[in-house]
Amino acid sequence: MQSNSKALNSVRLFRTASHRCSYKTDEQAATVFVDPDLVIDKSLNSKLSELGYRRSGAHLYRPDCEFCQACISCRIPVASYRMSRSQRRVMRRNQHLRVVEESDLTCSDAFDLYRRYIDERHGDGDMYPATLEQYEAFIKTKTVDTRFYLFYEQDRLVAVSVVDLLEHGLSAVYTFFDPRLKNLSLGKFAILWQIQKCRDMGLPYLFLGYWIRNCPKMQYKSSFRPLEMLLNGRWVLIK
Numbered sequence: 001m002q003s004n005s006k007a008l009n010s011v012r013l014f015r016t017a018s019h020r021c022s023y024k025t026d027e028q029a030a031t032v033f034v035d036p037d038l039v040i041d042k043s044l045n046s047k048l049s050e051l052g053y054r055r056s057g058a059h060l061y062r063p064d065c066e067f068c069q070a071c072i073s074c075r076i077p078v079a080s081y082r083m084s085r086s087q088r089r090v091m092r093r094n095q096h097l098r099v100v101e102e103s104d105l106t107c108s109d110a111f112d113l114y115r116r117y118i119d120e121r122h123g124d125g126d127m128y129p130a131t132l133e134q135y136e137a138f139i140k141t142k143t144v145d146t147r148f149y150l151f152y153e154q155d156r157l158v159a160v161s162v163v164d165l166l167e168h169g170l171s172a173v174y175t176f177f178d179p180r181l182k183n184l185s186l187g188k189f190a191i192l193w194q195i196q197k198c199r200d201m202g203l204p205y206l207f208l209g210y211w212i213r214n215c216p217k218m219q220y221k222s223s224f225r226p227l228e229m230l231l232n233g234r235w236v237l238i239k
Helices: 004-009 044-048 083-094 111-120 132-140 184-202 216-223
Strands: 012-013 033-034 055-057 060-064 072-077 099-102 147-152 156-166 169-177 205-211 227-231 233-239
Touching: 044 060, 044 111, 044 156, 044 169, 055 147, 055 169, 083 184, 111 156, 111 169, 132 169, 147 184, 156 184, 169 184, 184 205, 205 216
Parallel strands: 169 205
Antiparallel strands: 012 033, 033 060, 055 060, 072 205, 072 227, 099 147, 147 156, 156 169, 227 233
């Protein structure tokens, strides 16, 4: 952690003004962004992920709220992870899916899938309604080490996972999927698949981004155990 902190000292940071929090509607939020002129390469992305930063489109950021520290970075140590009984059922229900890896997201069906996902699953959030401009900036904007994993049921696209390759893991940037296929639990399956992908690549961690206590949209992350959380600058194992 100390060497990562030293590396960060040479990076310019910019802080936003206070704005309405997307997760806690009664709170004001602020965000620190890394200099947008910097190239987000694997080294920078890796070091900042260890310090609790997250990529969104072309930006690396972390929450910097004055009165709240609810957003907690979390990651799965894949070597010690064991699937629960319900997660094994999710894996079995999706074993028929075909996965294609791409370095660019050019699939013509992907935007329609993204739009349906946002409009149905996040209609109460600040990403609604989904637009092509938003999709281009948030989903298709990538680093040189970003991969897009496309999940197909026969020839039908049912899910897309945006993943950054880090030096010590994978970062699960975002996953969207067909909201009509509730029985497949595609969001959970995408995480389970990425855990196995980390193992196959010999990488120790899957970074899941931020977890917030008592936030329904974040609770799925705490169902993956063991989980490590970044608390007071140290990664702490939660069994």
